[in-house]
Amino acid sequence: MDNVKTPVLEISSISKKLGGRQILNNITLNVYPGEVFGFLGPNGSGKTTTIKLMLGLLRVESGSIRICGHDVTDDFEAAMGYIGGIIENPEMYRYLTGRENLEQYARMYGGIGPGRIEEVTALVGLSDRIDDKIAKYSLGMRQRLGLAQALLNRPRLLVLDEPTNGLDPAGIKDLRDTLRELAHKESVAVFISSHQLAELDLICDRIGIINNGILLDTLTIEEVRNAGSGAGPLITVEIDPSTAENLPPFLESYRTDDPSKLTGQTEREKIPDLIYALCDSGVRIYSVSSARHSIEEVFLSMTSEYAPGGRS
Amino acid sequence: MMKTAAGKGIRPLIANELIKITKQISVRIFLIIFAALLIIVPLATRGLDLIINRISFTEDYDSYLELISLYEENGDFSGAAFYKGRYESYAYFRDLGLGNSSVEASVYLDSLRELYSARDAVEYIQAGRCTYGKLRENDWGQIRIINECYAEAYGLPAAVTDPEGDGNEGTGVPDVPDDKYGEAANADISDYITPEVLVRIYTDISAKIAGIENKVRNFDIRVFYSDRVADEEDNYASEKIQLQSIEEALKISPKDKDLLYTRELLKRSLEQKDSVIFALTHLRDSGSEFGGWEYKTALAVCAASKQAASCVPVDSETFETDPNLSQSFKDYKTYTKALAESEKQAVAARDTGLYSLRRGVVSRDTVDDSSRAAFQSHLAIAVSLSALIVTVIAGTSVASEHGSGTIRLLLIRPRKRTCILASKVLAILIVWGAMLALAFAVTFVMDALLHGFGDLFRSDLYYAFGRPFGVVFILSDIAMLFIDFLSLLPAVSLAFMLSVAVRKTPLAIALPLILNYFMSAMQMICFIAYSEGIKFIAYTPLPYSDLSVFTGTPLDRFIQGGGTGVSGITAGTLAKEILGGTVAGTDFSLLTGVLWMTAITSAFVLLSFVIFKKQQVKS
Ligand SMILES: Nc1ncnc2c1ncn2[C@@H]1O[C@H](COP(=O)(O)OP(=O)(O)O)[C@@H](O)[C@H]1O
Numbered sequence: 001m002d003n004v005k006t007p008v009l010e011i012s013s014i015s016k017k018l019g020g021r022q023i024l025n026n027i028t029l030n031v032y033p034g035e036v037f038g039f040l041g042p043n044g045s046g047k048t049t050t051i052k053l054m055l056g057l058l059r060v061e062s063g064s065i066r067i068c069g070h071d072v073t074d075d076f077e078a079a080m081g082y083i084g085g086i087i088e089n090p091e092m093y094r095y096l097t098g099r100e101n102l103e104q105y106a107r108m109y110g111g112i113g114p115g116r117i118e119e120v121t122a123l124v125g126l127s128d129r130i131d132d133k134i135a136k137y138s139l140g141m142r143q144r145l146g147l148a149q150a151l152l153n154r155p156r157l158l159v160l161d162e163p164t165n166g167l168d169p170a171g172i173k174d175l176r177d178t179l180r181e182l183a184h185k186e187s188v189a190v191f192i193s194s195h196q197l198a199e200l201d202l203i204c205d206r207i208g209i210i211n212n213g214i215l216l217d218t219l220t221i222e223e224v225r226n227a228g229s230g231a232g233p234l235i236t237v238e239i240d241p242s243t244a245e246n247l248p249p250f251l252e253s254y255r256t257d258d259p260s261k262l263t264g265q266t267e268r269e270k271i272p273d274l275i276y277a278l279c280d281s282g283v284r285i286y287s288v289s290s291a292r293h294s295i296e297e298v299f300l301s302m303t304s305e306y307a308p309g310g311r312s
Numbered sequence: 313m314m315k316t317a318a319g320k321g322i323r324p325l326i327a328n329e330l331i332k333i334t335k336q337i338s339v340r341i342f343l344i345i346f347a348a349l350l351i352i353v354p355l356a357t358r359g360l361d362l363i364i365n366r367i368s369f370t371e372d373y374d375s376y377l378e379l380i381s382l383y384e385e386n387g388d389f390s391g392a393a394f395y396k397g398r399y400e401s402y403a404y405f406r407d408l409g410l411g412n413s414s415v416e417a418s419v420y421l422d423s424l425r426e427l428y429s430a431r432d433a434v435e436y437i438q439a440g441r442c443t444y445g446k447l448r449e450n451d452w453g454q455i456r457i458i459n460e461c462y463a464e465a466y467g468l469p470a471a472v473t474d475p476e477g478d479g480n481e482g483t484g485v486p487d488v489p490d491d492k493y494g495e496a497a498n499a500d501i502s503d504y505i506t507p508e509v510l511v512r513i514y515t516d517i518s519a520k521i522a523g524i525e526n527k528v529r530n531f532d533i534r535v536f537y538s539d540r541v542a543d544e545e546d547n548y549a550s551e552k553i554q555l556q557s558i559e560e561a562l563k564i565s566p567k568d569k570d571l572l573y574t575r576e577l578l579k580r581s582l583e584q585k586d587s588v589i590f591a592l593t594h595l596r597d598s599g600s601e602f603g604g605w606e607y608k609t610a611l612a613v614c615a616a617s618k619q620a621a622s623c624v625p626v627d628s629e630t631f632e633t634d635p636n637l638s639q640s641f642k643d644y645k646t647y648t649k650a651l652a653e654s655e656k657q658a659v660a661a662r663d664t665g666l667y668s669l670r671r672g673v674v675s676r677d678t679v680d681d682s683s684r685a686a687f688q689s690h691l692a693i694a695v696s697l698s699a700l701i702v703t704v705i706a707g708t709s710v711a712s713e714h715g716s717g718t719i720r721l722l723l724i725r726p727r728k729r730t731c732i733l734a735s736k737v738l739a740i741l742i743v744w745g746a747m748l749a750l751a752f753a754v755t756f757v758m759d760a761l762l763h764g765f766g767d768l769f770r771s772d773l774y775y776a777f778g779r780p781f782g783v784v785f786i787l788s789d790i791a792m793l794f795i796d797f798l799s800l801l802p803a804v805s806l807a808f809m810l811s812v813a814v815r816k817t818p819l820a821i822a823l824p825l826i827l828n829y830f831m832s833a834m835q836m837i838c839f840i841a842y843s844e845g846i847k848f849i850a851y852t853p854l855p856y857s858d859l860s861v862f863t864g865t866p867l868d869r870f871i872q873g874g875g876t877g878v879s880g881i882t883a884g885t886l887a888k889e890i891l892g893g894t895v896a897g898t899d900f901s902l903l904t905g906v907l908w909m910t911a912i913t914s915a916f917v918l919l920s921f922v923i924f925k926k927q928q929v930k931s
Pocket residue numbers: 018019021023041042043044045046047048049050930931
């Protein structure tokens with residue numbers, strides 16, 4: 001199957017206003033079968049809004065979203081047949097047991113037997129508590145049940161909104177393993193949003209970074225790791241702000257909003273020259289650091305670069 | 313187009329909704345309370361009924377003895393004689409083994425009581441405990457009888473006020489002749505009352521008592537009815553003669569207004585006599601039970617016929633000059649219209665009554681201690697209780713999904729929102745239907761146990777499209793159930809709509825309940841407004857919050873007494889009494905109500921769907 005070419009999720013030029021505020025601005029991204037896509041952004045950046053648009057909870061007003069080729073607005077039912085997800089905290093009927101909740105959703109698809117319910121229950125490790133009322137579940141257990149309901153219909157696209165909320169480290173590891181297996185063995189596309197970056201580091205094949213409703217970039221995990229290989233590492237110099245005016249002209253681009261901080265990329269070989277030039281022109285240096293390229297670094301550099309008032 | 317997955321009817325969704333409704337603890341509690349009330353209400357009303365019966369139908373005769381000595385001590389011998397008369401008359405029927413509601417007691421109790429009381433008063437005078445003058449000062453009703461006897465014996469001038477000797481104008485069943493001597497009965501004859509005169513009066517009263525007691529002993533219900541028939545036939549003959557003489561007189565003065573008017577009255581009266589005589593003959597020939605449904609219906613037919621006969625308008629000149637008429641009616645046209653309306657109602661009532669007698673279809677509230685009436689009223693209570701619970705369910709339905717956040721996981725399935733909402737509507741209807749079926753079964757069993765099968769299976773009398781008809785019991789009950797259901801639908805659908813639109817459970821429940829309460833008050837207000845001339849109100853939805861009110865027949869307002877059964881004391885029946893018969897011939901109609909309630913419900917439901925389809929889940 002030539003799945004790699006056909007995206008499971010196509011988001012094209014989505015913008016969204018809520019309560020008169022622009023929440024999302026011209027978002028475009030694709031997610032392919034078998035990949036885990038991390039959707040990163042700080043709180044309030046528009047992750048949940050994007051997911052709600054994908055699941056038809058909010059109206060798509062400009063742009064389009066297609067799931068396995070089916071438009072979420074025009075062909076809602078077909079699109080929803082391929083998707084499973086959780087949005088924010090997975091809230092279920094507290095007066096029903098875990099199993100009864102799963103049965104509710106199973107009935108809405110048709111063709112999902114008790115076998116599948118056992119299967120997903122086992123997959124998320126909830127077998128021994130499945131007949132308890134939800135009211136007795138911890139947040140972590142509800143997250144697990146949330147994942148179970150999202151998997152009921154064997155979705156081609158699994159959408160998880162901050163699924164690690166309330167999970168303990170062991171739970172996070174379980175989740176990671178489950179998602180890897182789904183993606184790499186069953187070719188499920190996983191779209192996972194988070195503001196906790198370290199967790200995604202180990203799961204994602206590709207990431208998209210969103211801030212203030214703008215998708216800053218999408219990168220493969222290799223691109224993240226090798227972010228410096230072309231232009232060199234990212235260095236940050238802490239200086240005495242009163243001496244900042246002495247900055248040599250070729251380093252003007254290193255200025256940031258913070259007058260005591262200079263950042264920029266340069267080749268490793270040129271770092272000693274750079275330090276010498278700064279000293280020579282009378283800039284007082286407190287520290288120089290060279291960054292390692294993790295998701296977190298990329299994320300921070302991008303979000304500060306695109307912060308309001310910064311260059312865009 | 314490829315459609316995902318199999319088995320995608322609405323049924324699984326309805327199953328989901330049913331599970332959600334029935335597994336909620338609060339709903340379960342409500343349902344248990346509902347089931348309990350289905351058993352408690354018939355039991356409680358039956359108990360209440362028995363208590364009421366005991367209070368109102370067991371007279372503590374001995375307490376009269378205390379009253380009598382109390383009045384004697386106070387020197388009020390008229391009062392003492394009054395209670396003595398009561399005591400003796402009750403005791404008389406009691407000793408004969410006839411209850412107070414027996415036909416004999418109904419016919420003769422009052423006159424016997426008066427005579428006993430008068431005789432007791434005479435005894436007091438003879439015993440020297442009191443004088444005629446003293447008695448007269450503080451008269452409790454004995455003077456009239458004493459004076460009458462005196463007049464008969466010694467020839468006081470007679471002022472005849474009631475030539476027929478029939479003080480009862482309405483029903484065609486005369487009671488005992490009263491006041492034959494008019495003013496003489498009130499005359500002060502203190503000067504003539506000597507011991508000899510008292511003896512004479514005493515003897516006369518005793519003879520009268522003996523006469524009545526004789527009638528009581530020889531009472532025959534068929535003779536009683538035959539007398540009524542004979543009275544009406546005599547009446548018919550004499551009115552015919554009267555009409556002839558008026559025709560003669562009109563030959564001489566053809567323009568005499570009074571003659572023309574009287575001729576019209578007589579003509580109409582003669583026209584209506586057929587119905588009156590038929591109703592009374594029916595009683596006579598069937599030997600119907602006194603006070604039973606046929607008796608009540610026949611009396612209602614007589615009353616309606618007489619009203620129909622009396623609806624003859626005076627001419628416009630007389631109208632202008634009669635202060636009473638011109639004060640109560642805006643103009644001559646209003647007056648004639650009102651009379652025509654009244655006639656129409658009376659004719660409709662008469663025909664309904666005749667139908668009822670001919671076909672043996674019982675009119676509501678004419679059977680005492682009716683199992684059927686008990687069943688119907690208990691069922692009506694159960695239906696409104698069920699609506700209360702269903703309003704809660706409908707108000708919770710969508711709002712609670714928003715409140716708990718479950719709406720998100722509900723709407724992301726490959727299902728149309730319309731379909732999801734429809735499953736909620738249908739689930740609510742199924743739960744309601746099940747509650748109604750349970751109510752029907754339990755109420756039926758309870759009332760059969762408490763009241764016996766009795767008339768439980770009889771047909772009901774209806775009036776629609778200008779004519780009366782009977783409906784077989786089960787169909788009639790289903791129809792009434794549907795009408796009650798329809799009356800309650802707007803509130804439930806409003807709760808549902810608010811649940812969708814406002815997404816706040818308390819508001820979605822409270823507002824319809826408050827509105828319901830307000831609307832039932834509105835119904836009464838509308839009736840009053842209508843009678844004050846605001847006729848268009850009958851075309852608005854405002855008076856139609858309780859449609860069962862409009863199922864009464866025109867006969868209802870002519871039926872006297874009504875049932876003394878358990879079912880009596882609800883606001884619904886009160887309104888029925890006020891409005892019941894008036895519906896025929898007014899602008900109010902069941903059909904208008906049904907159309908309005910259907911329209912309002914449809915509007916609320918439609919609105920729910922439109923809103924739900926467009927709604928974004930922002931929270
Ligand atoms: N109903 C709403 N009306 C107005 N603004 C909203 C609404 N819901 C969310 N927002 C705003 O949209 C932005 C993005 O929210 P969200 O998508 O939930 O962010 P994230 O999931 O990335 O934390 C936030 O600033 C939030 O305040």
